[in-house]
């Protein structure tokens with residue numbers, strides 16, 4: 001009874017949405033089909049159908065470019081806060097000290113998942129919006145029960161306020177970008193060090209449905225290149241940024257029989273055993289000192305028999321990407337330099353760089369919009 005009522009409501013919603021969107025948009029647009037998400041794919045498809053959102057295309061050119069040291073510009077009192085970046089760095093260092101290096105991996109992935117959905121506007125941090133209710137990006141199956149590090153961003157937000165004389169000056173989007181930079185620095189043991197441009201404003205919308213823009217563990221190389229291209233990133237960036245899979249953990253539910261049988265059999269056997277007692281496994285089995293959270297070029301040596309996902313293994317499936325995998329495996333310095341540049345490039349995706357009342361803002365609290 002309750003279930004059929006729910007279904008009927010969903011059907012009404014879908015037809016209402018169809019009316020709203022207009023006759024040119026068919027049901028196909030309303031029920032987009034996720035690809036590449038393996039065990040989560042059917043969940044994604046059933047969840048997303050009929051939910052709001054999905055009409056957003058990131059602007060290719062921001063209204064203002066980002067700049068280095070945006071909070072250091074004493075000609076702009078509204079954003080002047082010279083200690084802002086140091087406050088974020090201290091918050092990330094403290095969290096890693098308290099929680100371990102894995103949370104740094106969580107922060108780097110948060111930044112990626114923010115950038116790919118509505119641009120780098122901290123939409124991934126919201127868990128409560130008017131338009132989406134609780135069905136924000138955080139509820140999308142790629143993110144739910146998976147993303148971590150929200151608490152670090154919340155703490156960094158408070159730290160920036162304290163560092164800026166109690167003023168709310170630093171956007172959550174900038175905090176996340178700076179925190180991802182700092183996490184890269186720490187997890188690479190100081191080898192990946194770069195400046196992150198700032199000046200992003202926070203958005204006010206976030207929809208679970210739009211997590212369809214995230215590639216999944218079963219994505220083919222074609223899928224990956226296409227999904228990165230939409231964001232203004234190219235095939236080189238796919239290979240470079242995938243190097244982040246030298247850190248962090250992944251859910252066992254992605255390790256299907258098919259996938260395990262494509263890996264080194266000894267390693268697959270170990271993963272199979274770990275998954276009997278745990279829900280997650282480390283992504284990189286071979287980092288120096290057996291620290292699975294060393295951000296390094298080991299990932300490229302792991303491909304293709306010691307990586308967890310098809311989306312990792314397929315980097316050998318074209319001549320150009322294979323060459324880049326081999327070059328990165330052979331030259332750690334090259335990977336580190338490329339990774340730093342690609343993180344900056346990712347940090348420019350769809351940025352909102354002007355204050356448009358009701359559309360962009362500097363959030364007071366990173367998980368909810370102002371005056372919610």
Ligand code: HEM
Nearest residue numbers: 105106108109112146215216217241244248249250251311
């Ligand atoms: C190329 C396409 C990519 C695919 C298909 C992909 C897919 C995935 C999947 C399925 C997981 C495991 C999540 C879970 O089990 O819940 C994961 C983890 C992770 N990914 Fe990716 N990813 C991609 C690119 C990236 C990029 C660009 C970055 C950052 C630069 C990144 C950073 C990470 C990190 C750090 C983790 C571990 C997170 C943690 O331990 O909390 N990935 N990825």
Ligand SMILES: *[C@@H]1O[C@H](CO)[C@@H](O)[C@H](O)[C@H]1NC(C)=O
Nearest residue numbers: 068069070071072082083085
């Ligand atoms: C901002 O200015 C402070 C104080 O002069 C300095 O320590 C810091 O390195 C500067 N930060 C950036 C990103 O330029």
Ligand SMILES: *[C@@H]1O[C@H](CO)[C@@H](O)[C@H](O)[C@H]1NC(C)=O
Nearest residue numbers: 073074075076077078079080
């Ligand atoms: C910035 O604030 C100072 C005082 O705190 C003031 O003298 C100055 O005119 C302000 N500058 C701008 C550009 O508003």
Ligand SMILES: *[C@@H]1O[C@H](CO)[C@@H](O)[C@H](O)[C@H]1NC(C)=O
Nearest residue numbers: 127128129132133134135136
């Ligand atoms: C949103 O989630 C919170 C906490 O999980 C819950 O208390 C609240 O009732 C939810 N609101 C809606 C509209 O579902």
Ligand SMILES: *[C@@H]1O[C@H](CO)[C@@H](O)[C@H](O)[C@H]1NC(C)=O
Nearest residue numbers: 125127128150151154366367
């Ligand atoms: C939203 O997420 C924050 C952490 O970022 C958490 O503290 C808060 O309780 C959550 N609120 C709701 C309504 O789920």
Ligand SMILES: *[C@@H]1O[C@H](CO)[C@@H](O)[C@H](O)[C@H]1NC(C)=O
Nearest residue numbers: 233234235236237341342345
């Ligand atoms: C991708 O873009 C970077 C610059 O952002 C450039 O160095 C690289 O050559 C490009 N790769 C391809 C395949 O166009």
Ligand SMILES: *[C@@H]1O[C@H](CO)[C@@H](O)[C@H](O)[C@H]1NC(C)=O
Nearest residue numbers: 256257260261268269272273
């Ligand atoms: C995992 O282990 C079980 C027995 O413990 C075995 O039956 C199964 O075939 C293993 N699966 C893979 C993919 O290795």
Ligand SMILES: *[C@@H]1O[C@H](CO)[C@@H](O)[C@H](O)[C@H]1NC(C)=O
Nearest residue numbers: 263264265266267268305306
């Ligand atoms: C799997 O990897 C181990 C090293 O961890 C190696 O000794 C073994 O030969 C590999 N197995 C196959 C089938 O390649």
Ligand SMILES: *[C@@H]1O[C@H](CO)[C@@H](O)[C@H](O)[C@H]1NC(C)=O
Nearest residue numbers: 249274277278279280281282
């Ligand atoms: C089990 O998972 C937790 C994180 O959820 C991790 O801290 C722990 O090291 C894992 N244990 C093994 C044996 O992988």
Ligand SMILES: *[C@@H]1O[C@H](CO)[C@@H](O)[C@H](O)[C@H]1NC(C)=O
Nearest residue numbers: 330331332333334335337338
């Ligand atoms: C490794 O890469 C760096 C940075 O791209 C480059 O300067 C250096 O010459 C490369 N080293 C070798 C041995 O190719």
